[in-house]
Amino acid sequence: MPTTPPPFTADDYRARMDRAALAAADAGFAGVLVAPGPDLVHLTGHRVPADTERLTLLVLAPGRDPVLVVPALEAGEAAHAPAAPALTLRDWTDGRHDPYALTAPLLDAAGRYAVSDNLWALHLLGLRGALPGTDFAALSDALPMLRAVKDARELERLAAAGAAADAAYREVLRLRFAGRTERDVARDLADLLRRFGHEQVDFTIVGSGPNGADPHHEAGERTIRHGDMVVMDFGGLKDGYGSDTTRTVHVGEPSPAEQHIHDVVREAQQAGVDAVRPGVACQDVDRAAREIIEAAGYGDLFIHRTGHGIGVTTHEPPYMVEGEKQPLVPGMCFSVEPGIYLPGRFGVRIEDIVAVTEDGGRRLNTTDRALAVVE
Structure with missing residues (x-):
């Protein structure tokens, strides 16, 4: 029977997030915005159904701590994600917070960000509305080899x-x-x-x-x-x-x-x-x-x-x-x-x-x- 490898650590995930932020900077981007899906799993180990309508977003930028924006009702699960010790969590509540306004201070108002291909159009338009000077590009075009090299x-x-x-x-x-x-x-x-x-x-x-x-x-x-x-x-x-x-x-x-x-x-x-x-x-x-x-x-x-x-x-x-x-x-x-x-x-x-x-x-x-x- 094939053996089960040991689990990844928070340090493993932090190293991946740091590499992603640096790769974005090298490609001329202010950072990376990661929605639920395989990129989020790779970078944090946090699994969220891709069809959820509430904004969950990992914000990576060189020289800054990674921030995970999450709905309040999912914050407890996020706090136990494998990468949680390396993350700052910022939660928002239905009817009380605008998740895009909450995310806006984490971004450069005039920056250009690589964004997960599977980020909902609803969320991308919400971010653009909160930060009209910010530009976005598909992650698959900006950083196509993000997950390609395995440790x-x-x-x-x-x-x-x-x-x-x-x-x-x-x-x-x-x-x-x-x-x-x-x-x-x-x-x-x-x-x-x-x-x-x-x-x-x-x-x-x-x-x-x-x-x-x-x-x-x-x-x-x-x-x-x-x-x-x-x-x-x-x-x-x-x-x-x-x-x-x-x-x-x-x-x-x-x-x-x-x-x-x-x-x-x-x-x-x-x-x-x-x-x-x-x-x-x-x-x-x-x-x-x-x-x-x-x-x-x-x-x-x-x-x-x-x-x-x-x-x-x-x-x-x-x-x-x-x-x-x-x-x-x-x-x-x-x-x-x-x-x-x-x-x-x-x-x-x-x-x-x-x-x-x-x-x-x-x-x-x-x-x-x-x-x-x-x-």
Whole structure:
């Protein structure tokens, strides 16, 4: 059973908030405004439903203590957040306070702030009304790599999540595929992820036969048959950090053509992993994998980017895609997942999470990438 890493401390969160404030200053911003969502979880460990209509806002600025503006009825929970010892809480009460007027003194009246993409328009307009001279920009544009570089304790969690997903894959290979539906196998995968420590299952894609040619196929009632290629892409959150892995299996012995295409994808995936090292542009990982598939004559059948970042969400920057020139930095974690999809026939995808090290890349998924034969 994969182990549970130790919890983050208030000092860990304070270091992240300080780095975010300094990164904003380096990019020409007065600070960062963080709404409920993955950025707030990453920076403070405080989880608030993103659909709450009351303003909750983390205010970060270089040289100032972090301030968390919260509704009074949620102040008690915020006071017990993992980052609480490093935060100043400022609460507001329904009908008594204007939350935007309360927040305004924390901001530079003529400053420019990077704002969480998921901040409600209602709140952004309220802040603009309280501070008409203040300018705002989307955080994903201003600081796209805010969560991209993981510290050692985050890497520990990602490795544990990857190990748990690997354990689920090893177990599912013991089960029968033929005669059962895709939904049956997807349910097995979800149960196994939870057995091995996932508190949240985000997806269990099971695409059999022609359904495997749809990269985001939703597992359905199709009965898996002898002779099917089956794509399984699954993951979720363990101890707050994501797993995401894909393996393609075959029910019974594959044909030479099926084995060949799987071999091409396996070689492409290896080429993508081999390209990972500090200083390399994200797009070069995509190019390395894509070159193998194009050389084999299947370039038009590789229809998605090679990878995406992973952390407190299963999809986040950086992205391994043409045009992304962001250089890789030690601590970045992302998927390498090339695929070939033959409409009406089958698909093949192989995916591992890879962490950038000082001199290359380290796979966080270690299960066999060969084409497994199942019953």
